[in-house]
Amino acid sequence: MGRRTAIIGTGQTRHCSKREDVNQMELVYEAATAALKDAEMTVKDIDAVVLANMELFEGRALPDMWCGEGAGAFMKHAFKISTGGTSGTSGAISGYYHVASGLFNTAMVVGFEKHSDGNTSAGMALTDPFWDRHIAAAAIGNFALSVSEYMADRGVTEEQSAKVAVKARRNACNNPHAHLQMPDLTVKEVLESPMLAYPVHRLEMCPQSDGACAIIYAGEELAKKKCSRPAWVRAAVTRHDHIYLGEVKNRLSTIRSLKEAARVAYKMVGIKEPLKEFDVAEIYDPLTYAEIAWYEALGFCKDREGGRLIDDGLTRMDGELPVNPSGGVISTNPVGASGTIRVAEGALQIHGKGGKRQVPDVNLVLVTGYGVYCWSDVMILSGRPD
Amino acid sequence: MNLRVGIIGVSQTKYETNKSYQAITDTVFEVVQEAMADAGVSREDVDSIVTSSVDLWDGRTASNQMLTDVVGAIMKSESRVAGDGLGATFQGMMTILCGASDLTLVVSQCRGSMGDPYGISNWVFDPIFQQPLGLDYLSAAALQANHYMKRFEITQEDCARVVVKNLNDAQNNPQAQVAKETTTDDVMHSPMWAYPIKEMDAAPVSDGACAIVLASQKKAKALSKNPVWILGAGCCVEAHYLGDRDLTEGEALAKASKKAYEMAGIHDPVKELDLAEVSAEFSYQELLWTELMGFCGRGNGIKFLEQGMTSAEGALPVNPSGGMIAGNPVTVAGLTRLVEAVLQVRGKAEARQVQNAKMALAHGTTGCCGQGQYVMIVGN
């Protein structure tokens, strides 16, 4: 393996549906300066910059050219990673490569999306021009199709799904950056919210947010010097799968790419019982049903038991494995940043800077990224370098 | 670098005005298979894949999606650099150096013919100050060209000589899109596009793809008798607003090349490099870039060319392939330069082979007027 590398600083913007007070570059700047402040560094200390976003949502080509300056990329090594929903985690993995390769001592990754600047549903509709573009109902339609398969296959209920929404929006209240904070949300309200695509209700789906998130990596020597408790990268794995929705049966149940990425990452770190061994998980939940499906795919429980995990409260803040103390993607979703936020929130827990969302004594954290069922990223962060 | 990354397989398509007779997936599958065959590896051997493409040029969102099957990425690691192919090579190189992969496939594709390349380049400029002015790569480059030419008293005929060299040399390159006996008169009489840039000063619109196979030092030695090594690499991005830059300077390129030279232990690029493949979308850029990479003094790019130093038989041949003037598949360009550099170092560049080529420079650029710059040194 490459040299030991850790996250030593994180920074986020206030995420909400419209950040009209800043442009895209200024949004990036807000996250980048917050991360520099957190790491007690200046822009001069950063050797390389990786940006991550979904460029077509804002109708940009090469947005790193404009927005890079907001991340301090001026006169530095910089490029942009863009892999759909996983952009934010793939960018984070690229930032890790920059430092672990030994080529750079530090690297900053900034994931960002400013949905309100563009037309996200048009951007989502611009899929395969011959096929999907005419008939697909973008992400929500695809999700809903998969949910029908998943419910039939694994017997998960609407109430269990709604409980995920309640957990997420309550957790979000402890996160000053979160977009949707709903302290009093009930299962009934979730199920009475407008139907988007049967059986998915509005409150079971992620929002569209404006926001950016930055993380700073450093090599071993510097990490130990600059940070009292660095979040060491112990595994970073990506797997891709077929893009045609119809080429894999039961996308949510099978999610081959996530299962395989997790298997490889667990092996690297020696994880055998993820529910017991991880202290926190920040997983990319585009909708409530996916969070339950990921419990099964990530081995937190056996197949068909994901719903029970939610019923028993095992993934609540006070449960055996708190999942998404931040409120997750269903509370905050600036797509290009959503993956980076998972990594930052994971690192934050190890840094002990989680504030009201801090889980006690965090050592081992699982982070995942997700893109349209085809792409999965898995990272494992730890308070210990090995 | 303690450990080197080897390039053990390369492939490129012919660059054409229009490849619409083929789906993008067909084109990419072809180059991927050829690069793997060149490396003597199969899909099972490949640990990870890095692609480069840009959504707006592909006219679809998350456009690397369409390539998953044909780059062999099913249940493997794939990432995409949304920019020049040489940027994807950087990502691939780091994937290997950090130990995450032993064998990485880097693939870049673009279809200039599919949309409106200059229209799309307008969307690179910030949407508040520059984009509404209608700036695109051509009009912005014309600003840079005038400034550079005025400062160093370069004439349009001087720039035309770059085109003459490249299009004549391109006749030795079977992959070239534009290759013909050319005179400065031909260039001077071609239609004016954006003063002082004329049609023939500009790279054509092209379709094409490239693939390379990168390997860890150990794997490269095991798999290849004559791997080509990445000896140095530098990347740098400068200011975005054109008004923030002195367009006749190019600090990003100067810094990127300096870093690559340092890594490769190069003190005198003219003496130590055997050739350079340079991404110049417009004729004046080849002169400007060669100066900024330290091949000659500032303003001497044209003298360097007139002395024959950059000709195929010169002290430091620049673009024996014909460069971008002979074919410009937009975001693939930097990877094309790298493939050409590798072929030269291998001694397999056929009619365009530079004698005894042992060390070569490949240059890529992204954004407008060379805002982002990549330099890679390869050698055996």
Place this chain on the structure above:
Amino acid sequence: MKKDNQLEELLRIPVHMKLHYRFPAGTHYTRFFREMKDSGKIMGVKCTQCGRVLVPPRPVCGECFVKTGDWVPVGPKGTVKAYTSIYIKFIDGSTGKPRPSPYGSGLIQLDGAFSTINHILEEGDPEKLYIGMRVEAVLKEKREGNIGDILFFKTIT
């Protein structure tokens, strides 16, 4: 963040995007759309290695990383493998306009095919939709050679 009244004073600069593309369909989509237009047949392509019949047809089987082989007719009848009913307005990428909602959408496994395809269902009531229901493709009278030539899938018994 600024206060609301300060936000009101800030400019919003509208930029409109109008770009035109010509997507090359390649051999496989071309043949698929031609067959559907000319003879009303829906065709899949069989992988020479794993034998899966893939719809939409494509030049390479990603699973096996080999060129696909023979063409085989599939459907027009098929089975619903997943379904939903779309309630919110979505932009139809081909027209740029929102599609009337709610409408049924399904993953349909055409008889003889391995993969399912995503398409519109005649039945839009989620209470009447179920996994395993049988459907049949309804084609346009005047076909144009694109995926819109399949209007929707009607329910059969």
